Amino acid sequence: MSADPKPPQDELAGSEAPFVSHLIELRDRLVRAFIAVGIAFAVLSVWPGPGGLYDLLAAPLVSALPKGATVIATGVISPFLVPLKITLLAAFFVALPVVLYQVWAFVAPGLYSHEKKLVLPLVVSSTLLFFMGVAFCYFFVFGKVFAFIQGFAPRSVTAAPDIEAYLSFVTSMFLAFGVAFEVPVAVVVLARMGVVTIEKLKEFRAYFIVVAFIVAAVVTPPDVVSQLSLAIPMCVLYQIGIWAAQLFIKHTRAPDAE
Numbered sequence: 001m002s003a004d005p006k007p008p009q010d011e012l013a014g015s016e017a018p019f020v021s022h023l024i025e026l027r028d029r030l031v032r033a034f035i036a037v038g039i040a041f042a043v044l045s046v047w048p049g050p051g052g053l054y055d056l057l058a059a060p061l062v063s064a065l066p067k068g069a070t071v072i073a074t075g076v077i078s079p080f081l082v083p084l085k086i087t088l089l090a091a092f093f094v095a096l097p098v099v100l101y102q103v104w105a106f107v108a109p110g111l112y113s114h115e116k117k118l119v120l121p122l123v124v125s126s127t128l129l130f131f132m133g134v135a136f137c138y139f140f141v142f143g144k145v146f147a148f149i150q151g152f153a154p155r156s157v158t159a160a161p162d163i164e165a166y167l168s169f170v171t172s173m174f175l176a177f178g179v180a181f182e183v184p185v186a187v188v189v190l191a192r193m194g195v196v197t198i199e200k201l202k203e204f205r206a207y208f209i210v211v212a213f214i215v216a217a218v219v220t221p222p223d224v225v226s227q228l229s230l231a232i233p234m235c236v237l238y239q240i241g242i243w244a245a246q247l248f249i250k251h252t253r254a255p256d257a258e
Contacts, residue, residue: 029102036098041091050083053090054163057170060138064146065159072160082163089171093131100127118192118248126185129237133181134174141177141229142170148225173226176219180234187241188248198249201242208238 044053058071065071073079092099100123107119153159190196196204209231216231 026106029106033095033099033102036095037091040094041088044087044091044094050087053086054083057086058163058166060142061146061161061166064143064150065161066150069159071163071166073163075164078162078164082167085167093134096127121248122185122188126182129181129185130178133177133179133233136181136229136233137173137177141173141226144225144229145221145223148223149221173220177230180215180230181237183234183237184241184244187238188245191245192248198242198246201245205238205242209235212238 044050048056062071073082075081104120104123150159187201191198191201212231212234213227215234216227220226220230
């Protein structure tokens with residue numbers, strides 16, 4: 001009589017660590033992430049400097065203003081504080097790969113091999129998509145939106161935007177486009193977790209187009225250019241997310257599911 005086959009062994013068995021060890025590792029990972037941001041901040045403070053970074057950020061607005069118009073500062077410490085905030089934000093963006101690596105290195109030991117196949121590509125793709133959304137907003141949307149807005153300004157009105165208001169506007173727009181470009185990642189995660197099926201995602205495509213235009217109308221300025229610039233990429237990225245979800249579900253199944 002043949003012996004019963006042995007049950008498959010858990011690949012994470014015996015890899016547990018004490019809770020205190022997890023806290024120490026988390027502290028070390030956070031320290032390394034903060035050091036990376038600090039180094040990036042120090043480098044950017046030297047070159048191109050806070051003033052240079054603000055000039056770069058304000059270039060789309062300044063190029064759309066009438067000749068002789070400039071950006072003003074109404075606050076006493078705004079000329080110092082606003083460029084400093086921009087430098088810190090830019091430092092975080094520069095150090096983001098290091099920060100995400102520290103997150104990945106902390107959670108990776110507790111993941112199965114098939115889960116690692118899912119998480120690592122999602123971390124990398126979500127980062128790239130966020131940067132793509134920010135770059136699309138800066139290089140394409142800002143120029144079109146500011147030119148469109150200035151085209152409606154009366155001749156008797158002298159445009160002189162405040163730097164703090166501009167920073168708030170830019171930050172909200174960067175966040176809106178960065179998050180909107182994460183649509184494929186959201187679609188992949190929902191499909192991989194079994195919340196929705198690929199067939200349901202395809203059926204929801206027409207409704208998503210309506211949702212995309214509603215979201216664009218809420219989070220962007222009330223002009224056609226910015227709303228179309230956000231809604232159309234969201235619709236395209238939704239379809240890309242469906243294709244990506246099909247590939248991820250195929251290649252990230254657990255061994256038992258296969």
